[in-house]
Amino acid sequence: xxxxxxxxxxxxxxxxxxxxxxxxxxxxxxxxxxxxxxxxxxxxxxxxxxxxxxxxxxxxxxxxxxxxxxxxxxxxxxxxxxxxxxxxxxxxxxxxxxxxxxxxxxxxxxxxxxxxxxxxxxxxxxxxxxxxxxxxxxxxxxxxxxxxxxxxxxxxxxxxxxxxxxxxxxxxxxxxxxxxxxxxxxxxxxxxxxxxxxxxxxxxxxxxxxxxxxxxxxxxxxxxxxxxxxxxxxxxxxxxxxxxxxxxxxxxxxxxxxxxxxxxxxxxxxxxxxxxxxxxxxxxxxxxxxxxxxxxxxxxxxxxxxxxxxxxxxxxxxxxxxxxxxxxxxxxxxxxxxxxxxxxxxxxxxxxxxxxxxxx
Numbered sequence: 001x002x003x004x005x006x007x008x009x010x011x012x013x014x015x016x017x018x019x020x021x022x023x024x025x026x027x028x029x030x031x032x033x034x035x036x037x038x039x040x041x042x043x044x045x046x047x048x049x050x051x052x053x054x055x056x057x058x059x060x061x062x063x064x065x066x067x068x069x070x071x072x073x074x075x076x077x078x079x080x081x082x083x084x085x086x087x088x089x090x091x092x093x094x095x096x097x098x099x100x101x102x103x104x105x106x107x108x109x110x111x112x113x114x115x116x117x118x119x120x121x122x123x124x125x126x127x128x129x130x131x132x133x134x135x136x137x138x139x140x141x142x143x144x145x146x147x148x149x150x151x152x153x154x155x156x157x158x159x160x161x162x163x164x165x166x167x168x169x170x171x172x173x174x175x176x177x178x179x180x181x182x183x184x185x186x187x188x189x190x191x192x193x194x195x196x197x198x199x200x201x202x203x204x205x206x207x208x209x210x211x212x213x214x215x216x217x218x219x220x221x222x223x224x225x226x227x228x229x230x231x232x233x234x235x236x237x238x239x240x241x242x243x244x245x246x247x248x249x250x251x252x253x254x255x256x257x258x259x260x261x262x263x264x265x266x267x268x269x270x271x272x273x274x275x276x277x278x279x280x281x282x283x284x285x286x287x288x289x290x291x292x293x294x295x296x297x298x299x300x301x302x303x304x305x306x307x308x309x310x311x312x313x314x315x316x317x318x319x320x321x322x323x324x325x326x327x328x329x330x331x332x333x334x335x336x337x338x339x340x341x342x343x344x345x346x347x348x349x350x351x352x353x354x355x356x357x358x359x360x
Contacts, residue, residue, distance in 0.1 A: 030059070031096070041096035044111040044140040044199060048096045061092040062118070062133035062145040067210060074147075081127075081151035083215045086162065089147075091116050091133045091207040093188065095140070097199030105191070109199035113138040116177075116207050117185035122159040125216045127151040129159050136185065137197070157213040165210035168193055171202060181209055222254030224293030226308040229261075231287055233312065233320040239279035241312055245289045247273075253296030260302070262288045264311075284313040 031038065033051045041048055047058035054072075063073035067086040079085060093116065097109035114137040121130050128150045136142040151157060166177035168188050175193050178186040188205050190198040197205060227246045234240040243261050261270040263277045264285035270277070279285060290304035313321040 030057075040098035040109075040199065044095050044097045044109060044137060044197075046096070046111070046135045046137075046140060046143045047092065047094055047145075049094070055092060058092065058094055059143070060145055061135070061143075062089065062131065062147045063092075064089040064131075064147055064149060076147065077149045078152050079149075080153055081155050081157050081213045083157075084212065086210055086212045087149060089118060089131060089133075089209050089211060091118065091135075093135060093197060093205040093207065094201070095197045095199045095203065099198070099200035099203070102198045102200065102203075105196055105198065111137040111140045111197040111199070113195045114140075114188055114197045115185035115195070116181060116188050118182055118209060120159055120161060120182060120211060125156050125158050127154045127156050131211075134185070137195075151213075156216050158216055160212055160214065162210040162212055165208075167208050169206040169208070170204070177207065177209075181207075220251035222249060222251035222296045224249045224254050224256050224291060224303060226289055226291045226304045228307045229287060229289040229310050231310045231312055231322050233322065234276065236314075236320055239282070239314045239320075240276060241279065241287075242274065242276045243270075243287055243289065243310075244274040245291060245308065247291040249293070251296075255294045256291050257294045257300065258292030258302075260290050260292070264288065279314060282314040282316055284311055286311050
């Protein structure tokens with residue numbers, strides 16, 4: 001009778017485990033942690049316990065923090081995301097199967113072909129990322145968890161894995177993991193990263209990897225501009241004139257592929273950057289230049305500007321006037337002095353006239 005009671009006593013945890021998992025059939029396991037009496041999972045199963053000391057709910061197994069921070073990792077990391085800031089992500093792995101069935105690594109409690117995969121969700125630059133970690137094994141149901149990494153100032157950054165930083169920590173010590181952790185997944189293990197994770201609280205595996213934020217390069221879309229048209233009168237009597245278009249590209253990927261000078265006298269336009277033209281009669285002519293720009297996407301457009309428009313005036317017996325577009329001709333210092341002298345003379349005459357009237 002005593003033997004039967006001892007056998008029954010030993011089976012109680014097993015019965016409890018079977019009843020708990022039977023009641024959870026068809027949905028994810030969530031077993032409250034109750035200390036030493038907590039029943040094991042009947043077969044390999046990842047992170048099925050809630051209320052675990054220092055961990056809380058095992059289902060939240062992906063956490064992070066700024067590298068070097070001594071506070072616990074969290075599922076919601078917020079930072080200013082200064083360029084070069086490094087973060088450590090941590091993946092918690094617990095195979096809840098019974099330690100009594102590990103069989104020194106050969107028993108049915110061992111999770112086989114176990115991998116950890118971390119998808120950084122970093123295909124695009126942004127100000128908030130939600131990395132996701134997945135635990136998988138050939139004899140256990142896969143499980144995933146997410147966290148958030150947010151730039152508090154809305155700064156848009158790139159997030160990159162730092163090659164060679166993936167590691168696992170177990171009772172057997174620290175071991176390096178494959179960089180495939182962020183692509184196809186990296187094998188982990190209780191003794192070595194060989195995919196074999198034993199069932200037991202003491203055989204939990206902690207995986208870490210580092211990521212870094214960097215500035216998003218500012219790409220300036222290429223463009224082109226017509227900056228100025230230089231006009232020179234070569235022969236005053238013959239009204240022969242030369243025009244040169246000054247143009248440039250801005251940004252990246254654009255190029256100047258054509259030029260046009262309209263001489264302003266209803267004659268044919270020129271398609272050269274520098275060309276000469278002879279006017280048939282005196283007069284004021286507006287010379288308008290523009291350039292053809294090939295954009296980075298292959299499209300083209302004609303552009304001009306006010307500084308690419310100039311006028312030239314020919315009048316028999318006078319020097320040709322070529323002011324910048326929209327401006328009066330430069331009078332020069334001599335003309336300013338002449339105007340001042342003339343004004344002074346007029347003022348003097350007016351003063352004498354007034355004095356004469358006073359004496360009458």
